[in-house]
Amino acid sequence: xxxxxxxxxxxxxxxxxxxxxxxxxxxxxxxxxxxxxxxxxxxxxxxxxxxxxxxxxxxxxxxxxxxxxxxxxxxxxxxxxxxxxxxxxxxxxxxxxxxxxxxxxxxxxxxxxxxxxxxxxxxxxxxxxxxxxxxxxxxxxxxxxxxxxxxxxxxxxxxxxxxxxxxxxxxxxxxxxxxxxxxxxxxxxxxxxxxxxxxxxxxxxxxxxxxxxxxxxxxxxxxxxxxxxxxxxxxxxxxxxxxxxxxxxxxxxxxxxxxxxxxxxxxxxxxxxxxxxxxxxxxxxxxxxxxxxxxxxxxxxxxxxxxxxxxxxxxxxxxxxxxxxxxxxxxxxxxxxxxxxxxxxxxxxxxxxxxxxxxxxxxxxxxxxxxxxxxxxxxxxxxxxxxxxxxxxxxxxxxxxxxxxxxxxxxxxxx
Ligand SMILES: Cc1cc2nc3c(=O)[nH]c(=O)nc-3n(C[C@H](O)[C@H](O)[C@H](O)COP(=O)(O)OP(=O)(O)OC[C@H]3O[C@@H](n4cnc5c(N)ncnc54)[C@H](O)[C@@H]3O)c2cc1C
Numbered sequence: 001x002x003x004x005x006x007x008x009x010x011x012x013x014x015x016x017x018x019x020x021x022x023x024x025x026x027x028x029x030x031x032x033x034x035x036x037x038x039x040x041x042x043x044x045x046x047x048x049x050x051x052x053x054x055x056x057x058x059x060x061x062x063x064x065x066x067x068x069x070x071x072x073x074x075x076x077x078x079x080x081x082x083x084x085x086x087x088x089x090x091x092x093x094x095x096x097x098x099x100x101x102x103x104x105x106x107x108x109x110x111x112x113x114x115x116x117x118x119x120x121x122x123x124x125x126x127x128x129x130x131x132x133x134x135x136x137x138x139x140x141x142x143x144x145x146x147x148x149x150x151x152x153x154x155x156x157x158x159x160x161x162x163x164x165x166x167x168x169x170x171x172x173x174x175x176x177x178x179x180x181x182x183x184x185x186x187x188x189x190x191x192x193x194x195x196x197x198x199x200x201x202x203x204x205x206x207x208x209x210x211x212x213x214x215x216x217x218x219x220x221x222x223x224x225x226x227x228x229x230x231x232x233x234x235x236x237x238x239x240x241x242x243x244x245x246x247x248x249x250x251x252x253x254x255x256x257x258x259x260x261x262x263x264x265x266x267x268x269x270x271x272x273x274x275x276x277x278x279x280x281x282x283x284x285x286x287x288x289x290x291x292x293x294x295x296x297x298x299x300x301x302x303x304x305x306x307x308x309x310x311x312x313x314x315x316x317x318x319x320x321x322x323x324x325x326x327x328x329x330x331x332x333x334x335x336x337x338x339x340x341x342x343x344x345x346x347x348x349x350x351x352x353x354x355x356x357x358x359x360x361x362x363x364x365x366x367x368x369x370x371x372x373x374x375x376x377x378x379x380x381x382x383x384x385x386x387x388x389x390x391x392x393x394x395x396x397x398x399x400x401x402x403x404x405x406x407x408x409x410x411x412x413x414x415x
Contacts, residue, residue, distance in 0.1 A: 024131040088100060
């Protein structure tokens with residue numbers, strides 16, 4: 001049956017836009033029309049100066065996926081903040097002390113552990129990539145209806161426009177409307193925490209190091225920015241996060257300095273302040289007939305390990321790989337997205353993501369479990385991990401996105 005599009009991606013955040021761009025840039029999809037429904041597509045490049053509050057740590061795997069269609073290198077080096085080291089410690093321990101874990105690129109063959117980038121700059125680099133501009137039809141609007149039939153999908157936008165497609169991909173974030181319309185349930189919980197974010201100047205240089213200290217209410221991270229500042233993500237109780245957003249600057253600066261154990265000396269606020277509620281969500285299935293979920297719509301994780309968008313980009317690359325392989329093996333524009341193909345994607349990514357979600361959630365609980373025996377065990381465990389080379393290497397490769405079952409685009413290019 002003829003449809004308006006072969007693939008319609010619902011939600012054009014980083015993960016959805018990347019999914020559309022990957023399909024657009026792959027020769028096996030060249031006969032297929034691709035659309036992206038987004039309520040608020042970016043209309044102009046971010047200003048040259050300044051660093052937006054929303055930044056993320058991007059792994060090596062994400063870098064490779066974005067570079068596969070030229071998006072990564074289109075971001076000016078001045079806007080990419082590489083970090084070469086990471087130091088993680090417990091509230092009761094000391095940075096670089098016996099009960100800390102230290103990761104360093106100098107112990108690997110990699111030039112750095114990853115990059116801190118502004119979300120808006122990454123998004124713009126995807127929307128302005130050649131494959132995206134030439135092959136993706138952006139439908140600005142809000143999805144309100146989704147009918148999944150055996151032979152096609154019908155979609156409707158809030159203003160009444162209607163479209164048909166062979167496959168719909170839900171990438172409309174953690175409150176995903178498409179997931180609800182597709183009848184997919186979720187598991188998870190609210191963390192009763194919010195992430196306070198801002199940027200600060202510090203007395204001492206950050207040394208391209210990501211510093212993270214686990215406090216009883218949640219972890220605080222100082223992430224190094226290329227302009228010498230550090231970006232803060234402090235997961236704490238919702239009331240405390242609100243007090244940090246609204247409180248007097250000197251008081252908040254003193255709290256930040258104490259929370260990171262003075263490791264970077266005096267702290268000066270140097271940006272707006274905001275807070276985001278935190279929760280964990282995992283979709284019970286990733287696909288139904290002619291429909292697949294990617295990114296935060298499939299899984300929303302605590303920011304403590306800086307993995308949310310990285311897991312989402314791996315979903316994008318895996319989904320497009322599975323669909324592309326089906327087309328290359330002779331599937332038609334009608335059969336490339338049939339249930340048995342989508343199930344391959346689901347089996348692959350759901351198990352990888354479940355592992356990451358369990359690990360991240362477990363870490364948050366472990367560090368929230370107060371003082372006494374739990375704290376002693378934790379400090380002992382941190383020191384142990386730091387000295388256990390194979391386990392440390394496993395954690396490092398997972399964090400850099402170079403471990404696990406990777407999509408081809410995320411693997412190292414071997415010349
Ligand atoms: C404080 C904080 C720090 C974080 N730090 C990191 C980090 O260091 N590293 C990392 O990997 N991750 C991090 N994350 C997580 C990361 O931000 C998310 O995982 C990522 O942004 C999800 O991208 P997405 O494209 O899946 O969803 P979103 O960014 O939520 O995009 C969804 C898109 O869908 C659109 N949309 C929604 N509903 C509709 C509709 N009905 N119709 C049309 N369009 C719709 C929205 O406008 C939006 O553009 C952090 C998160 C927080 C809160």
